[in-house]
Amino acid sequence: MSAPPGPRPTGQGAMRPRPGGSGAPLPPGVGLVFEDSGLLVLDKPAGLPVRRVGKGTSLTDIASAYLRLARPDGRALVVHEIDKEASGVVAFAKHPRAAGLLKDSLNAIRGDRSYLALVEGAPQTPEGSIQSHLHRSARGVIESVPASENPQVSMSHRKPAVTHYRTQHTGEGLALLRVRAETDFTGQVRAHLSERGLPIVGDKAYRSTRREIPRVCLHLEELSFRHPGTEKTIRLRAPAPAEFWSMLGAKPPATARPADTRGDVTTTRVTDAEGRPAGRAGWEHVAPWYASFVSTGKSDHHAMTVLPGAARLLDLQPGSRLLDVGCGEGVFERWLAQNKPGAQITGVDASEGLIERANASAPPGSTFLTGDARTLDQLALEPASFDACVSVLALMNIDPLDDVLRGVASLVRPGGSFVGVILHPAFRSPGISHWGWTTSSEDAQRTQFRRIDAYLSERPSEIVMNPGAVAGGEDPVTTTTHHRPIGRYAEALGAAGFTLESLEEWASARTSEPGPRADEENRARAEFPMFLAFRARRIAETRPEPAPTG
Numbered sequence: 001m002s003a004p005p006g007p008r009p010t011g012q013g014a015m016r017p018r019p020g021g022s023g024a025p026l027p028p029g030v031g032l033v034f035e036d037s038g039l040l041v042l043d044k045p046a047g048l049p050v051r052r053v054g055k056g057t058s059l060t061d062i063a064s065a066y067l068r069l070a071r072p073d074g075r076a077l078v079v080h081e082i083d084k085e086a087s088g089v090v091a092f093a094k095h096p097r098a099a100g101l102l103k104d105s106l107n108a109i110r111g112d113r114s115y116l117a118l119v120e121g122a123p124q125t126p127e128g129s130i131q132s133h134l135h136r137s138a139r140g141v142i143e144s145v146p147a148s149e150n151p152q153v154s155m156s157h158r159k160p161a162v163t164h165y166r167t168q169h170t171g172e173g174l175a176l177l178r179v180r181a182e183t184d185f186t187g188q189v190r191a192h193l194s195e196r197g198l199p200i201v202g203d204k205a206y207r208s209t210r211r212e213i214p215r216v217c218l219h220l221e222e223l224s225f226r227h228p229g230t231e232k233t234i235r236l237r238a239p240a241p242a243e244f245w246s247m248l249g250a251k252p253p254a255t256a257r258p259a260d261t262r263g264d265v266t267t268t269r270v271t272d273a274e275g276r277p278a279g280r281a282g283w284e285h286v287a288p289w290y291a292s293f294v295s296t297g298k299s300d301h302h303a304m305t306v307l308p309g310a311a312r313l314l315d316l317q318p319g320s321r322l323l324d325v326g327c328g329e330g331v332f333e334r335w336l337a338q339n340k341p342g343a344q345i346t347g348v349d350a351s352e353g354l355i356e357r358a359n360a361s362a363p364p365g366s367t368f369l370t371g372d373a374r375t376l377d378q379l380a381l382e383p384a385s386f387d388a389c390v391s392v393l394a395l396m397n398i399d400p401l402d403d404v405l406r407g408v409a410s411l412v413r414p415g416g417s418f419v420g421v422i423l424h425p426a427f428r429s430p431g432i433s434h435w436g437w438t439t440s441s442e443d444a445q446r447t448q449f450r451r452i453d454a455y456l457s458e459r460p461s462e463i464v465m466n467p468g469a470v471a472g473g474e475d476p477v478t479t480t481t482h483h484r485p486i487g488r489y490a491e492a493l494g495a496a497g498f499t500l501e502s503l504e505e506w507a508s509a510r511t512s513e514p515g516p517r518a519d520e521e522n523r524a525r526a527e528f529p530m531f532l533a534f535r536a537r538r539i540a541e542t543r544p545e546p547a548p549t550g
Contacts, residue, residue: 005034006347013476014494015309017059023157026042026062026066026235027062029045029048030042030043030044030045030048030059030062030291031238033089033209033236033238034234034236035235036229037094037229037230038093038094038098038228039091039092039093039094039102039227040063040066040067040076040087040091040092040093040094041063041089041090041091041092041100041137041223041236042059042063042090042092043080043087043088043089043090043238044059044086044087044089044090044094046085046086046087046215046216046221047084047085047215049084050078050081050082050084050090051078051081053084053539056067057426058479059080059090059240059429060076060092062075063076065342067094068077068449068455070218071250074094075094075486076092076094077092077094077095077096077098077099077305078170079091079093079099079102079103079107080102080103080113080184080223081186081285081538082220082347082418083184083186083190083216085190085203085205085215085218086115086216086218086219087218087219087220087229087238087240087241087412088115088219088220088238088240089219089220089221089222089223089236089238090220091223091225091236092197093228097228099203099227099373100229102225102228104271107549112180112222112223112224112225113180113181113184113219113220113222113223113493114169114178114179114180114181114221114222114224114362115167115178115179115180115181115189115218115219115220116178116218116219116221117176117177117179117189117200117217117218117219118175118176118177118200118201118217118218118243118247118257119174119176119177119193119198119199119200119208119217120175120196120198120200120201120208120210121164121173121174121197121198122167122170122174123167123175123177123196123198123279126166127164127165127166127167128164129162129163129164129165130144130162130163130164130195130196131160131162131163132144132145132192132195132323133145133158133160133161133193133442134161134185134187134188137348139534140296141187141191141192141205141206142185142187142188142191143191143195144161144191144192144194144195146315149243158261159389160183161183161185161188161192162181162182162183163176163179163180163181163182163183163188163189163192164179164180164182165177165179165180165193166178169245169248169250170248171191171248171249171250172247172248172249172436174201174210174247174248175198175248176244176245176248176250177193177198177405178194180464180540183278183466187494189218190203190216190218192207192507193205193206193492194206194207198314200217200218201213201216201217201247202215202216202217203216203217206303207318210437211436212243212247212434212436213243213247217243217244219238219241219244220238220242221237221238221239221240222235222236222237222238223236223521224236239255239256239257239508240256240257241257242256242257243434244256245472246434246453246542247416247434247436257262258482260549264425273415275490285454293402301509301530301531304397304509304510305506305508305509305530305531306393306421306506306531306547307331307332307335307392308335308339308535309394309421309504309506309531310332310338310390310419310421310533311335311339313419313502313504313533313535314388314390314417314419316336316340316343316387316388317343317344318341318343319326319342319343319344320342320343320344320387320388321343321344321345321346321385321387321388321389322343322344322345322346322386322387322388322389322390323345323346323348323381323386323387323388323389323408323411323412324345324346324348324390324391324392324427324447325345325348325356325376325389325390325391325394325404325408326349326359326391326392326393326394326395326397326398327347327348327349327355327368327395328349328351328354328358328371329354329355329357329358329534330347330357330359330362330363330366330368332357332390332392333345333347333362333363333364333366334361336363336369337363337365337366342365343365344385345364345365345366346366346367346368346381347366347368347369347370348368348369348370348371348373348376348379349368349369349370349373350370350371350372350373351370351371353366354365354394355369355370358518364426366549371397371405373394373398373404374398374400374403374404374407374487375403375407376404376407376408376410376411377406377407377410377411381411382411383410383411384410384411384412384413384414385411385413386411386413386416387412387413387416387417388410388418388419388421389413389416389417389418390418390419390420391404391408391418391419391421392420392421393420393421393422393423393531394483395420395489396422396423396425396481396483396484397480397481398480398482399460399482401488401489401512402492402493402495402496405493405495405496406457406496407497409497409533409538410496412538413538414538414539415537415538415540416536416537416538417501417536417537417538418493418498418534418535418536418537418538419533419536420489420534421531421533422489422531422532422533423481423530423531424457424505424528424529424530424531424532424533425455425483425484425489425532426452426485426486426532427452427528427529427530428528428529428530429455429461429462429481429483430481430483431459431483431548432453432454432455432459432461432483433450433451433454434450434451434453434455435448435449435450435451435524436448436449436450436451443486446517446520446522446523446525448517448523449524450528452525454483455485455488456485457473457483458482458483458484458485458488459482459483460480460481460482460483461481461482462484471480486532490535494532497538497539498536498537498538498539499539500534500536500537501534501536502534502536503532503534503537504532504533504534505529505531505532505533506529506530506532506533507525507526507527507528507529507530508525508530510525511525
């Protein structure tokens with residue numbers, strides 16, 4: 001086989017133009033690590049299987065679709081796998097010869113696989129090796145069996161497996177291990193660590209009790225092998241999530257994937273044609289999911305807390321004119337029509353898909369327009385014509401903030417109100433605030449706490465809106481949120497001509513299922529607010545007093 005072009009590794013989650021300039025992107029959640037004429041190497045998110053299971057999508061399906069955009073007969077050939085529950089580097093060959101050579105390299109242990117595993121507890125020794133046989137147990141999971149035990153399991157059904165580990169960090173009752181799989185069977189690392197009393201965090205199948213992150217905290221960070229074309233050893237890496245370090249109190253390395261407790265998925269930043277963050281416009285790709293989420297009862301936060309709270313702060317009177325910025329598919333308008341009818345409402349959202357759904361079920365007195373929240377003054381709306389404006393869980397998804405508030409100020413009459421609801425910036429900002437549990441043996445009752453890693457620094461964060469579904473094999477739905485401290489919102493409101501009149505903090509109304517932790521989870525949920533709501537008043541224009549006469 002002729003030598004392929006030189007390696008072209010790419011950044012985590014990067015979009016790289018395909019040969020011929022077709023510019024084929026991978027879906028949100030899947031990172032492009034490396035590609036040349038013979039190989040395609042991807043960074044797989046947790047919860048996505050390498051091979052198709054039932055009717056769900058697999059990483060192989062995604063890789064093949066990516067290759068077919070360059071060649072109609074393109075097909076991704078699996079050369080090694082990682083567990084569905086794990087994330088990290090997965091290599092595909094583009095043709096059978098490359099597949100055979102690469103499999104030979106990996107099977108001959110000329111290829112190395114380096115995992116990071118966040119485990120409960122800590123090893124008795126800082127480093128060590130685990131050797132045993134693996135077999136599938138009656139409960140359907142891979143288990144580690146010492147060769148001298150369990151004679152009823154025939155040797156023909158056992159696979160000899162070897163795993164080496166080295167402790168990187170410990171803290172908070174956890175340990176971060178660097179794991180090298182000398183053999184690399186399905187479930188091997190998980191079974192071996194569990195056998196040593198070190199279940200991987202989030203791995204329910206192997207009796208993990210920690211649930212802070214909605215995934216199994218196992219990541220194949222590095223894969224090295226002899227390139228089938230050049231015969232040179234190459235090393236390909238996909239950075240592990242920052243939570244693997246921050247959960248145990250260690251500082252993540254600069255190369256770590258940005259922390260995000262909603263799911264371990266790499267995403268690309270959505271921008272407009274000028275390269276600015278697309279804000280709510282970037283929600284066009286999530287419109288079908290979002291419409292289903294908020295309109296089918298899946299969002300109990302909306303129904304129980306957010307919508308009635310926003311309506312109370314607005315205190316609309318019959319005939320009032322209301323502007324809804326970031327209205328989505330009109331859920332608030334329908335709620336108002338059922339509970340506080342009589343207002344004349346205009347909803348604005350940048351997503352054409354959401355506005356189409358809003359108009360399809362618009363209640364009487366409601367009008368929906370497609371428009372960018374950052375350029376409200378360019379819409380065909382009469383200046384100072386609204387009595388009030390509302391923005392429900394949208395401001396933190398739009399940047400720049402100042403452009404939005406200036407537009408709102410131009411459309412709200414002097415003395416009119418502006419009500420906003422956002423995720424609480426101090427306690428519920430994605431990626432920099434996390435749930436945790438005390439681990440001291442002196443605690444009679446373990447305490448759930450909220451840890452804040454940063455607050456004053458503004459930062460964007462890519463988030464997964466459906467982590468539970470991703471863990472079950474569905475495609476991730478992602479968008480960008482912008483963390484800003486509370487003072488930044490107050491400053492921007494003042495600069496736009498508003499005075500802050502009311503500030504409220506709302507806790508989640510959910511309750512935990514009965515269990516040993518339920519009381520403490522309910523206490524903590526009530527102590528740490530989930531939402532921050534405010535009402536601001538448009539400053540009335542003043543005119544100078546006429547000069548006295550006579």
